[in-house]
Amino acid sequence: MLLGLPGGIGPLTAVALVLATAMVAAIGWWDDHRPLAVLPRLGVHMLAAFLAAAAVLWSAPPGALDGIPPGRVLWLLPAAAWAAWSINLHNFMDGIDGLLGLQTVFVGAGLALLAAGKGDVALAGAGLVTASASLGFLLFNLPPARIFMGDVGSGALGLWLAALAGMQAVRHPQLAWAVLVLVSAFAVDATLTLLDRVMRGRAWYTAHREHLYQWLVRSGCSHAGADGRYLGWNLLAVAPATVAAANWPHLAAAICIGFYGLSGLAWMIGKRACIARVQRRTLHELA
Template identity: 40%
Template sequence: MLIWLLPVFTGFSFFLTWVLRRYALVRSIMDIPNARSSHSVPTPRGGGVAIVLSFLLALPVFALVDAVDLRSMWALLGAGVGIAVLGFIDDHGHIAARWRLLGHFAGAAWMLFWLGGLPALSFFGRTLELGWIGHVLATVYLVWLLNLYNFMDGIDGIASVEAICVCLGGALLYGVRGEPALALPPLLLAAAVTGFLFWNFPPARIFMGDAGSGFLGVILGGLSLQAAWASPPLLWSWLILLGVFIVDATWTLARRLLRGDRLYQAHRSHAYQHASRRFGHKPVTLAVLVINTVWLFPVALLVALQYLEGSVGLLLAYVPLMLLAVRFDAGKREAG
């Protein structure tokens, strides 16, 4: 495996983020703080394009030497380009929510076409074939994941740290399961995000933007489904690794829906946002790193090794995260 090339793509991402930051400063492409912002200083935005380009340029290179499966390459490449371009346009203007959502479903459908849809799932020792219902559920899952990644990209470094933790965790799981060839795409994504994180770690000198966050969401979703095709228990493991973002975003959305809030109305009611106002960006971002490393990865590993049934492992991993969501008022409307 051409592991030695990974630092090259990290360096490329680092350099490209610097270029994008200079361009944003010259062109005044800035994120100006408002009442719904979690930052207080005007900051360049759009740096997530560095992640997109670094990862998508790396995929064909590795596919040419048979280090990445061609169907996986087309799945990630096509969906990634589509979602990133949609986010880029939205970053620089505005796309109506209905058209944006249509584009999201189109990207998810492309991803599923090349991956072969949703594979059989393991549930308490049984294998479940869901057929077309499974494909519909997988489409909704991908669309939700890319949107929740947008929602969760609200403080410095959190989306980058989450992506790196999930990708490295997934790659390690492939290693212990004897599937090293599958580890390359998540390692490539981790390498690309690491170069960007240098500029995005608190206090951030550039923001990711919708192009980067939506791209990360759909690519991580695609990698999780690819894992399911390799081994059904691995899907549970990936869902566990993604737990911090899935639980906070889903809990917050459910509470806002019950209250009758508009879904696309800007807000600062996620648990991580409430926590960041109390403790600051850096402690919360580092807390996500610790939770992923100390809690979620060990549980995901037990599931991957089949010492723990997938749904039981998911429940075990998510219950403390739900308690944290309650503790930090996920979905609670801000005073005033």
Template identity: 50%
Template sequence: MYLTMGWLLASFSITLLLVRGAIGYAHRRGMLDQPGQRRSHHLPTPRGGGVGIVAAMLVCLPGMLLSLPAPWPASVTAGLCGALALVALAGWWDDHRSLPILPRLGAQLLAVGLFSLGLLATGLPGWWLPLLLLGGTWSINLHNFMDGIDGLLAQQAFFVGTGLALLARATAQPALATAAAALAASALGFWCFNRPPARIFMGDVGSGSVGLLVFAFSAMLWRVEPALLWPALILSSAFVADASLTLLTRMWRGRRWYTAHREHLYQWLVRRGGTHARADIAYAGWNLLVAAPSAWLAWSHPPMALPITIAVHLGAAAAWLALKRRCLRRHLPKAPHVAA
């Protein structure tokens, strides 16, 4: 217990210190997100603070996964650390100067492939590789898409990391549980500077890395016990619904889906007059009132896990559609009154 608390305190402290330093670095290098039509903030704000999360996890992951009870093979640990470094490097480059989509996607595929090969070395059949590549790359980009207002991704990483840690602990996986809890602790350290009004943004270096870690820890849980995949997916239901439906809608309408925009539900909640904090509370409400109890139900009733997962994601899609329509109705200008 003391060793676990030490790792969590280290993750939190490293992130806290490095994010504070990243604010000054971003100002010196001119790494500021300027307000604009496709932005949801109103003041120039530093970016790249996610480097604190990356550094904390790179420092702590090897010790947690290799030395705690139920340790993971060196192939998995090395693959995960190498993948995290690759995704973070591509994101850090993009935070300094725009990186074209193809090199960025190539780095993501290489990173996910590196981790996947480490996982396959534990005895998984090779035909899982395409599914792992697809899932990991989507998770990286999904979390990047959802990093658009103050505090939202940080609170989501804290929630999902905590949930994955509890699932791992219930399956007698202390090493994995501590690693997932360290992600939550690190996200909390970053949230201290990112909560509304944000003093710094996570940037691509952080959002992509969080997406990779959420995918990796979920895949590792699935490797231990396949039934745990369903509660793990439920924990991310709000983000999956918003990112997926927004992307599909933009593709259906023939828009350049890979460019910056303000079409996600969380962005519409702010555009219609809400604050960043209120939008964060709406997502936290779904997580605490729907996702958390549903994940527990799926964990405690394995035969019903898949139907519960489907029901939660359908519910998230329905909520997304209802709230999006409400936001659009409020956004439309009222028709002028015409006298009879």
């Protein structure tokens, strides 16, 4: 899709993205069937992330990054870090039926609309195909799920979404802040949960049930109910903020930063409410 449509990426970029995605899928399949230690898994993730980041940065049309410091080479490290984090955060957030599928449909459709607004047929098509494929999977993954992604699916999807978002940013730099807003629901939950665990001295790399969506379920919410809350937040808060950032580029940075602050506050309030509900229920059961 990205290779063949007008304005598509070159063959070397396409091969690099396919190879990077295959690397993440392969290590995920291995980990699904024979659990690996953290370091080998992260090592493959970083290699794939650097490969994908390089492919995305060098796919920018001539002049697209002119005047944007510090240039392609120095952007490689933060871009790779973002891609590696995207791999892992999508894996972390794939813990209940339907949630990752719904997020992928939303983000894929959002990226397609943003690209279409710029006349970018190739990128709009890629976003639409991503959303459509996820919707087909979602039909069997909604609660109660009949099929699951596993690490092989969630990790590869995380890298692919990071690549699509990155291509949106390098091909249309004025949309970079809007893209950050678009992916904020998962980014905020996974990032704040990780930081919270690190600050409390927990082993951040071990499995846990401390994301907001997991606290929702632990507090008595069904998988469908938790999915609905995330979908509602995306439609009622994330979508309008993304549209605002895309249409008012001179305010986009302020909109993005402010929205992440609002999202962090909502995350904190929601998590505290869930923990309090769990504690009350525990006390009631012990009484």
